[in-house]
Amino acid sequence: MATTSKQATKSNPDGPVSNQPKESAAVVRKAIFKPPFEGIDPKTVKPGAGGAEPVTGFKLRKEVAAEMDAVYRAPTQTALRDIAEASFGPPPPQAETVHGPDDRVKITTTSVYPWRAHASLLITAADNSQWIGTAWFIGPHTLATAGHVVYIKGSGVQGRDGWVKRIQVMPGRNGASLPYGSVTSTNFRSVTGWTNSSGGDENYDYGAIILPTQLGNTTGWFGLGVYSDADLLASVGNISGYPGDKPAGTQWYDARRIASVNARKVFYDIDTAGGQSGSAVYRIVNGQRFAFAVHAYGGATTNSGTRIVTPVFNNLVAWKA
Amino acid sequence: MTTISGTVVDAVGKPVRGARVYIAKAPGPVPDVAAVTGADGAFALGAGRAGAYEIACSSDSLGAASASVEVAAQGATVELRLGKR
Numbered sequence: 304m305a306t307t308s309k310q311a312t313k314s315n316p317d318g319p320v321s322n323q324p325k326e327s328a329a330v331v332r333k334a335i336f337k338p339p340f341e342g343i344d345p346k347t348v349k350p351g352a353g354g355a356e357p358v359t360g361f362k363l364r365k366e367v368a369a370e371m372d373a374v375y376r377a378p379t380q381t382a383l384r385d386i387a388e389a390s391f392g393p394p395p396p397q398a399e400t401v402h403g404p405d406d407r408v409k410i411t412t413t414s415v416y417p418w419r420a421h422a423s424l425l426i427t428a429a430d431n432s433q434w435i436g437t438a439w440f441i442g443p444h445t446l447a448t449a450g451h452v453v454y455i456k457g458s459g460v461q462g463r464d465g466w467v468k469r470i471q472v473m474p475g476r477n478g479a480s481l482p483y484g485s486v487t488s489t490n491f492r493s494v495t496g497w498t499n500s501s502g503g504d505e506n507y508d509y510g511a512i513i514l515p516t517q518l519g520n521t522t523g524w525f526g527l528g529v530y531s532d533a534d535l536l537a538s539v540g541n542i543s544g545y546p547g548d549k550p551a552g553t554q555w556y557d558a559r560r561i562a563s564v565n566a567r568k569v570f571y572d573i574d575t576a577g578g579q580s581g582s583a584v585y586r587i588v589n590g591q592r593f594a595f596a597v598h599a600y601g602g603a604t605t606n607s608g609t610r611i612v613t614p615v616f617n618n619l620v621a622w623k624a
Numbered sequence: 625m626t627t628i629s630g631t632v633v634d635a636v637g638k639p640v641r642g643a644r645v646y647i648a649k650a651p652g653p654v655p656d657v658a659a660v661t662g663a664d665g666a667f668a669l670g671a672g673r674a675g676a677y678e679i680a681c682s683s684d685s686l687g688a689a690s691a692s693v694e695v696a697a698q699g700a701t702v703e704l705r706l707g708k709r
Contacts, residue, residue: 425660432668433660435644451655458670459627459699502625502672505653547644547658548682577646577658577680600653607653 316496
């Protein structure tokens, strides 16, 4: 396996790195939005009202305004901690990826956009251990995913950390059915903020899978967007992916309001489970789907993803070229 | 970084291949991935910190199972048993 290329500098945690020798990953500095593409054969689900997908059996929760204010308003002084922590230490949070009732619904029409632009992943790590994850097309030959999907950090297992060996990519998978076949990649991207950090810095947990084919032209891909805090907090976040607690290779969807944001992360109560790392967190704008985060973590009361801010956007755009 | 290692077995104690194993509850944020067991049924998940965890697994043919485990600094071991005895 090739070693990390040298073009990134330690002072720039968004400096792109690759497992390919002498790979150039130029940073693009221009638009804040990139439009989606719905594929060569445009079988497309028309987005529903309210920012969620029109999936049979799924109903977006309708919180009353007062509840929304209490539950979803981002704290204005996030750096301040409970005074009790000074005496008793931080409370023991419980991370669970399904919060309250499990609202996820199974996607059965996975050969239709946008579902076919999500891919089930079978990841083989450096120690030959195998893992499942999720990725999503951002271009003809590029899928975005979590950094820890392509580059494992802090596993505690000898020989596991580092670039994974290979990833089998199965777009639009529905159980044993692979409507677009599968493609295996050994060509990955991430950034030094993830690969060089001690144990892995959540703020830079994003990466990409480069395919040796142009399969994205068939499946279509998601748009990318850099949005303000206010925009995100007013948005419904949509996530579809391949969780390990459901029948193998089945795609599951959920959507809910965004709970809070910070400079590099987005937090939400959208239900997920192990295997959905790398999923797109996207919003629907004027009938088009724009990703604004990469799902990566199960958390205490919210799950979270890596926010697509300008440096992340620039890298994703460069990687899809 | 510490590790939660273990084995997924069926009702008679035979290792289960292809089970998906993931962290269902943890003392802090955890990567939302799932391990896939090999022929020996073994898995090893990274645990960011010590504390109480719930480890769960799922198999299409044998169902689901979970176990609570207290993870210390040196890690923890857990056995997940699928199917009815």
